Amino acid sequence: MKKIYYLFLAMAAGLCCTSCNNEWEDEQFLQMPSLKAEPNSAGVTPVYVRYDINGTKRYNLPVIFSGSTMNTHNRTVHFAVDTDTLRSLNEERYGKRNELFYQQLTSEYCTFPESIEFPAGECQTLLPIDFTLGGNNGENPLNLSDKWILPLTIVDDASYDYQANPRKHYRKALLNITPFNDYSGVYGGTKYMIYMDGNKKEPLTLNEHRAYVHDDKTIFVYAGLRDVDFLDRKLYKVFIEFTDERIDILKKKLRIYSDNDKNNKFKEIGQSYYTIEEEMDPQKPYLKHIYITLGLSYEFEDYTTIGENNRIKYLVEGTLSMQRDLNTLIPDEDQQIQW
Known part of the structure; x- marks a missing residue:
């Protein structure tokens, strides 16, 4: 009887072992690109840029692929200005008090690529944003009495080889541009x-x-x-x-x-x-x-x-x-x- 019992235990253990796999080696989540731009209590992300009226200053915004494993494909991630989200923020925060609204930073004061390449084997890369706070040729400096926002979003399309993260503060970034000098x-x-x-x-x-x-x-x-x-x-x-x-x-x-x-x-x-x-x-x-x-x-x-x-x-x-x-x-x- 004991031999039958031990034989039954051995068979059960064998079945358990054969049914197991190394699940930690498989992707546990959907791999999605996200912007690393944690908002503060005002719902925006401060971005500090050294003030230079005649030059260009670069800020590198981290872009991350979520998932439990490393990104396995070469992908092209697309970005665009998100005017609608900025409009919603202003209306929800300030109502009709237009004088207090955050202002959208225009292409005269900043540029960024519409897409970046995300190489396989990497889970993080950088979106370069170049700021020209002096305007064209330094002749039209940014009015720093206003509050300036560069609103960005990851673009989704059925033809792309990725799905943007659906969470608001992962897919979108409201970058509050804060120029500084040695005394500010x-x-x-x-x-x-x-x-x-x-x-x-x-x-x-x-x-x-x-x-x-x-x-x-x-x-x-x-x-x-x-x-x-x-x-x-x-x-x-x-x-x-x-x-x-x-x-x-x-x-x-x-x-x-x-x-x-x-x-x-x-x-x-x-x-x-x-x-x-x-x-x-x-x-x-x-x-x-x-x-x-x-x-x-x-x-x-x-x-x-x-x-x-x-x-x-x-x-x-x-x-x-x-x-x-x-x-x-x-x-x-x-x-x-x-x-």
């Missing part, structure tokens, strides 16, 4: 005091103020409490030019001005300055910290909130500060900065 970025504003009508007892503050690129040596911020979501923001830009003229050992002079001072009555008070300090991280020796402090003092008049006949005068003084961290092990500058 998000500054802390807890010591940046905004006084209304000379009332210095109750200053207004914002935790953060974003500084945008104007040129290689100049940034601009919005005066007082304004930010990019104010409809009248373009009327209250404060330009900050970094000079090499020293005030003392640590401080250098800033030149600040407005392009609308006839209307907003912008006026600098005293001498604005900046300091820059650098140090390597004591625990991560490859990480460089750059500390930038801006000392600003100016006044302006708000003539749009209530009306020309009911101007509100503001005094702004204090410091804005920013820490920029650089991973010196990364050769690409746009990737080196820890945004």
Whole structure:
């Protein structure tokens, strides 16, 4: 009886072994191309590009083939501008407030190939996007008071040898173009005091103020409490030019001005300055910290909130500060900065 029992077990084990295969060697999913462009809370993907009014800067967008095995065929993947998705984003986020809409970047400011070759044996390649932020021949610079988007999608067609990933944030990418220079970025504003009508007892503050690129040596911020979501923001830009003229050992002079001072009555008070300090991280020796402090003092008049006949005068003084961290092990500058 025992022999029959053991024989039965041996036969069962043999059947199990012959029915098994190495399923991990077979493709478990459908291989589909996807764009690697993870959106932030606003539904867009920030793309940082060094500002150069006269040159071309390249950004390489990763394209990935999904699946549990390596891509087995040579394929040609096609791309196009996706105006419809950008329109939907604007309508869902801002309704009818057109002044706040993201603007679509045109071919004057960027170019990319309509297709790229995806070689067999590779699961990732790059879509090169060339930015010319100065426009044609540097004569029409991009207006950085607006928010610019390059909306891309992977094109699907029955004649193509692939199926695009159906998931929205894999097939599509809303690239929010963010030019930068050595001084742009998000500054802390807890010591940046905004006084209304000379009332210095109750200053207004914002935790953060974003500084945008104007040129290689100049940034601009919005005066007082304004930010990019104010409809009248373009009327209250404060330009900050970094000079090499020293005030003392640590401080250098800033030149600040407005392009609308006839209307907003912008006026600098005293001498604005900046300091820059650098140090390597004591625990991560490859990480460089750059500390930038801006000392600003100016006044302006708000003539749009209530009306020309009911101007509100503001005094702004204090410091804005920013820490920029650089991973010196990364050769690409746009990737080196820890945004």
